[in-house]
Amino acid sequence: MKKLFYLLSMLFLFLAVSPMAMAKKDNPELTEEEKSRLVEIEMRVDEIKAMDFSTMEKAEKKAVRSELKEIKKEAKDLGGGVYLSVGAIIIILLILILLT
Structure with missing residues (x-):
């Protein structure tokens, strides 16, 4: 009984702190812009990945x-996306293991 209670409490904990609740849901389609x-x-x-950082100075790097941080932030705001929390992945794996 204790194991079941522990498992259920961990399940609810991981589901309550899910990053999917923080994802944007009001932007299903992207405009042409x-x-x-x-x-x-x-x-x-891609240009930045192709750069040779060994010849750059510290300020340039x-x-x-x-x-790159600004680009990542902008792309995240534009793209939205689907996020799975670690807890959700663990639960999915447990269910798959138990059902097989």
Whole structure:
């Protein structure tokens, strides 16, 4: 009985602190402007990945790092997405193991 209570309490704990509650739900479709901006962001990230950081100075590296943080934040705001919490993944795995 204690194991069952412990399992259920952990289940509710993980479900209560789910990141899906924090995800945007009011943006199901992207406009053409947003799609083009996402393409621009992807191209800029590819350019940054292709850069040679060994020849850069410390200030330049810091500027690129801050630009990447801003890009990531903007892409997250535009993209939305589906998020699964760690608890939800564990529960799914447990259910799959128990049902097989």
